[in-house]
Amino acid sequence: MAAVTxxxxxxxxxxxxxxxxxxxxxxxxxxxxxxxxxxxITNVRLFPDSRMCLTVADERGESALVGMLTPIFDAASFRAGRDLGVGDTVTLWGTVARRRPTLVTIDGQSIRAA
Incomplete structure (x- = not known):
């Protein structure tokens, strides 16, 4: 049986x-x-306009895309005392956004190391 993505x-x-x-x-x-x-955090993608996209997942592998301003993420890293990145567990707040009919994301407003 093939693995479910x-x-x-x-x-x-x-x-x-x-x-x-x-x-x-x-x-x-x-x-x-x-x-x-x-x-x-399972993936981090930086964009040149001070924006970034994170992929976050739970222990079952269910995931979500989170768009946010890079300074918000940098401030969370500063508060954590280290650079946050892939493998770090975080708590984030944001609003639900629909980019396309099949793409639901979170517009990240705040994030902190969990």
Whole structure:
């Protein structure tokens, strides 16, 4: 049997509803919702315009793409006292964004070493 490749967007994220806190896969959370997730960085891609894209995954391999400004990430590294990168577990906050109908991401607003 072939291994199943996790699909970005299935990472469970925490968010608040009127009735209280909830946890759902990222792809099922409405656009613009503030979410919180603790996961491990599996990939970092830097862009020349002070932006970056992280891939984060949980222990089951479910993942999400997180776009953020590089200075936000640099500040988290400063607070951690080391350069954060692949293999580090982080907690991040951001809003759900839909880039294409099948691509749900997180617009990262804050991140810290877990």
């Amino acid at each position: 996790p699909t970005p967007g299935k990472l469970p994220v925490d968010f608040d509803l009127v009735g209280g806190p909830a946890t759902e896969p990222l792809a099922e959370v409405p656009t613009g919702t503030l979410v919180i997730v603790t996961a491990t």
